[in-house]
Amino acid sequence: MIEWQFESLAALIAMAPHGPFVWSVYGLGALVLGGLTWHVRHAHSHAITRIQRQFEREGGHESET
Amino acid sequence: MAWRWFHQWGSPRWFYERASRWQAWAGWIAVILLAVGTVWGLAIAPVDYQQGHSYRIIYLHVPVSFLAQALYLAMAIAAAVLLVWRMKLADVAMQSLAIVGFAFCVLALASGAIWGKPTWGTYWVWDARLTSMLILAFLYLGIIGLRSAMLDPNTAGKACAILALVGAINLPIIKYSVEWWNTLHQPASLTLTEKPAMPASMWVPLLINICGYYAAAAYLVFASMRGLVLHRERRAQWVRELVGAHD
Amino acid sequence: MGIEWRIIQREWRLVMARPGEVLKPMWFLLLVISLIPLALSPDSTLLAEIGPAMIWVATLLAILLNMDHLFKDDYSEGVLEQWLFWSRPFAWCVAIKLLTHWLFYILPLILMTPIVGLMLSIEADVIAVLLVTLLVATPALTCFSGLGGALTLGAARSGVLGVLVMLPLFVPVVILAAGVITRTTDGAGVGPLLALLAAFSLGAAILMPLAIAAAIRLNIGGST
Numbered sequence: 001m002i003e004w005q006f007e008s009l010a011a012l013i014a015m016a017p018h019g020p021f022v023w024s025v026y027g028l029g030a031l032v033l034g035g036l037t038w039h040v041r042h043a044h045s046h047a048i049t050r051i052q053r054q055f056e057r058e059g060g061h062e063s064e065t
Numbered sequence: 066m067a068w069r070w071f072h073q074w075g076s077p078r079w080f081y082e083r084a085s086r087w088q089a090w091a092g093w094i095a096v097i098l099l100a101v102g103t104v105w106g107l108a109i110a111p112v113d114y115q116q117g118h119s120y121r122i123i124y125l126h127v128p129v130s131f132l133a134q135a136l137y138l139a140m141a142i143a144a145a146v147l148l149v150w151r152m153k154l155a156d157v158a159m160q161s162l163a164i165v166g167f168a169f170c171v172l173a174l175a176s177g178a179i180w181g182k183p184t185w186g187t188y189w190v191w192d193a194r195l196t197s198m199l200i201l202a203f204l205y206l207g208i209i210g211l212r213s214a215m216l217d218p219n220t221a222g223k224a225c226a227i228l229a230l231v232g233a234i235n236l237p238i239i240k241y242s243v244e245w246w247n248t249l250h251q252p253a254s255l256t257l258t259e260k261p262a263m264p265a266s267m268w269v270p271l272l273i274n275i276c277g278y279y280a281a282a283a284y285l286v287f288a289s290m291r292g293l294v295l296h297r298e299r300r301a302q303w304v305r306e307l308v309g310a311h312d
Numbered sequence: 313m314g315i316e317w318r319i320i321q322r323e324w325r326l327v328m329a330r331p332g333e334v335l336k337p338m339w340f341l342l343l344v345i346s347l348i349p350l351a352l353s354p355d356s357t358l359l360a361e362i363g364p365a366m367i368w369v370a371t372l373l374a375i376l377l378n379m380d381h382l383f384k385d386d387y388s389e390g391v392l393e394q395w396l397f398w399s400r401p402f403a404w405c406v407a408i409k410l411l412t413h414w415l416f417y418i419l420p421l422i423l424m425t426p427i428v429g430l431m432l433s434i435e436a437d438v439i440a441v442l443l444v445t446l447l448v449a450t451p452a453l454t455c456f457s458g459l460g461g462a463l464t465l466g467a468a469r470s471g472v473l474g475v476l477v478m479l480p481l482f483v484p485v486v487i488l489a490a491g492v493i494t495r496t497t498d499g500a501g502v503g504p505l506l507a508l509l510a511a512f513s514l515g516a517a518i519l520m521p522l523a524i525a526a527a528i529r530l531n532i533g534g535s536t
Contacts, residue, residue, distance in 0.1 A: 018119035044292035207477035242484040
């Protein structure tokens with residue numbers, strides 16, 4: 001049922017004659033999705049470290065209560 | 066029952082904890098669906114007899130364009146929720162949806178332009194869909210810009226909500242007027258739409274990828290919202306306990 | 313009639329005190345139009361062809377240039393807060409303010425059209441159509457620029473932001489107005505298009521004061 005459209009990996013990459021267009025679109029897609037994923041994860045961990053730092057600056061006296 | 070539901074969504078803590086699970090689910094579903102759909106679309110789906118291999122861009126372009134519009138709609142709904150019920154979580158949702166939506170919009174424009182080169186012989190034509198997507202990108206940009214310029218975050222959220230709603234009312238008018246303008250100025254030869262019906266081996270991977278990008282958008286929005294909720298609730302006791310448990 | 317009259321009178325006094333604010337957009341329009349033959353070519357057939365579109369875009373920008381004045385002065389002087397306690401709905405006061413703004417700032421700009429039209433050697437009947445489209449469309453444009461001004465009241469550096477935020481919303485108006493002009497030069501009927509444009513303006517005039525009122529309330533502080 002699965003029928004590969006390309007004989008070789010080289011043919012898949014070349015996708016003659018449209019390879020550069022197709023692959024640049026998918027490369028861009030990976031870049032944007034990857035970049036967003038990195039950004040949201042970074043923002044989350046950044047928020048955590050900022051709160052922790054704020055917590056330490058207040059001297060941690062709240063941990064006793 | 067309804068009241069309890071409403072109350073839960075009003076609680077940032079409840080959302081933060083629940084969304085962690087939703088985020089993980091959405092992320093894994095996205096990875097699996099996108100891997101299957103993209104490999105299928107790129108290597109297994111039959112080649113288009115008119116456009117050759119360049120048509121394979123459809124497996125990214127169409128889902129992303131769908132999402133760019135769907136996310137604006139979602140943002141407008143969140144805006145209405147914020148203005149009517151003053152739910153803080155809706156503000157966070159708007160902020161996340163604007164950024165993810167804008168990124169998808171830019172991706173849709175870029176992939177459309179790159180697809181245009183082999184199909185139309187040029188990177189940009191003033192095609193109705195490209196034009197209304199460009200205007201959608203400007204609308205997203207306006208909302209992001211307005212939020213970043215406002216001094217008070219509470220006012221910023223509501224101002225963005227008003228702008229998002231006005232934009233949502235205007236969007237269908239913009240779309241129809243751009244389509245009408247396009248028929249006025251251009252011969253209708255340059256469309257991607259008028260093609261014979263796709264065989265199943267072509268549209269099934271497209272459907273898989275549409276679902277995959279929906280899941281990816283859900284993952285990104287939930288992840289972004291959780292970070293924002295944490296920052297906004299930084300003075301709350303539950304956040305301090307949670308963060309304390311991290312080290 | 314008392315309250316409405318007070319808003320108009322105040323606006324009139326402001327205009328008399330600082331007539332430069334009315335003249336500035338007109339000056340801008342003249343300058344932009346003068347630059348076009350210099351940047352393009354003095355060829356009159358070419359200018360006549362692109363002229364109406366250029367005048368439309370330049371007028372649009374001139375209207376937006378005024379956006380900041382629409383509510384900023386009233387905001388900083390506390391006049392907007394007074395409206396909240398008046399016996400009329402807040403949105404009604406906003407609508408009256410928009411009307412006065414149109415009368416004192418936009419109308420003079422529209423009346424400049426024949427002059428700049430002649431500068432670009434546009435024919436008289438096309439200038440007439442241009443005038444009609446501007447008269448029909450500017451209420452909508454005034455409302456949108458009002459929203460831009462109201463939303464950016466609480467912004468740190470509002471400057472050009474309101475313009476950037478509002479411009480994409482002007483797209484339908486520009487398309488319809490340009491459609492009316494090209495159809496007239498082609499000799500086709502424009503009735504339905506003008507009706508659509510008028511409907512858009514009417515819709516904006518009804519809905520936008522409500523949105524603007526909500527945006528101003530936000531910036532006045534809290535939701536009173």
